[in-house]
Amino acid sequence: MDLYAFPLNSSIKDQIKQNLTNILLETDKLIQSLDHDQYCILCDFEALQKQFNEIQSVAASYYLQQYLSPFTQNYATLSLAVHHLSERRHGALIVIERNQPVENLIQKGVSIGASLTSTLLESIFYPGTPLHDGAVLIKGNEIISAANVLPLASSVTVQKKVGTRHRAAIGMSQQSDALVLVVSEETGRISFAMEGTLYPIHSTNNQLF
The missing domain is CATH 3.40.1700.10 (DNA integrity scanning protein, DisA, N-terminal domain)
Incomplete structure (x- = not known):
């Protein structure tokens, strides 16, 4: 079975959904901040990247367990x-x-x-x-x-x-x-x-x- 064929359990889904919701909120704030000429958005980009990396890490950890257990x-x-x-x-x-x-x-x-x-x-x-x-x-x-x-x-x-x-x-x-x-x-x-x-x-x- 391919790694990506394993369904996510409810706990992981809820965690990822919450993280994505937070990213959406932060992205909305970032969009609004673009109207302020004196605002630097570089730090916000870095924070968003960290949140995306965390989501990938959590999901990959779950898949790893499913992937290794049969072997x-x-x-x-x-x-x-x-x-x-x-x-x-x-x-x-x-x-x-x-x-x-x-x-x-x-x-x-x-x-x-x-x-x-x-x-x-x-x-x-x-x-x-x-x-x-x-x-x-x-x-x-x-x-x-x-x-x-x-x-x-x-x-x-x-x-x-x-x-x-x-x-x-x-x-x-x-x-x-x-x-x-x-x-x-x-x-x-x-x-x-x-x-x-x-x-x-x-x-x-x-x-x-």
């Missing part, structure tokens, strides 16, 4: 680990295999062959450890390997400047149906790549959503 029973464990990595700004790159095998697309690092746990995943990406660079590969409820090298998206296909982890996530998602989670070590922001597109996601209360 790992340890979604909550994965969610918790990524949340902790984000809080500590420990960069991470995590490939979750779906229907298509992906090992032929990566330069394999170190075999792990262990059950997926939050503690293990967080320790792998602890800065300075031998395995923290590269990507972790997860199949079902198992961490298969770490320190894997993924194919990078070309600079032509990446519309904005992103780091190596994000380019690797995009590149991997372009060549397979895998879902790739990324945590930025600069900002702690979490995103996921699917079909060559990067989506920011919301993290709160020790969960991705």
Whole structure:
């Protein structure tokens, strides 16, 4: 099933509707302010952009849960680990295999062959450890390997400047149906790549959503 085929639940719908209503109110104020010659609208544009980004983040977080649940029973464990990595700004790159095998697309690092746990995943990406660079590969409820090298998206296909982890996530998602989670070590922001597109996601209360 395609990611976008999952219906939104009532709680998410209500939240998005409220956010959109707020944006409409702010947009109306912005339109009225255009009649005042001394008014600068740049800050208002920035505020509106933040609200749109928040809506996208909340929606993407919901879809992420729906998208991952059929492929790992340890979604909550994965969610918790990524949340902790984000809080500590420990960069991470995590490939979750779906229907298509992906090992032929990566330069394999170190075999792990262990059950997926939050503690293990967080320790792998602890800065300075031998395995923290590269990507972790997860199949079902198992961490298969770490320190894997993924194919990078070309600079032509990446519309904005992103780091190596994000380019690797995009590149991997372009060549397979895998879902790739990324945590930025600069900002702690979490995103996921699917079909060559990067989506920011919301993290709160020790969960991705």
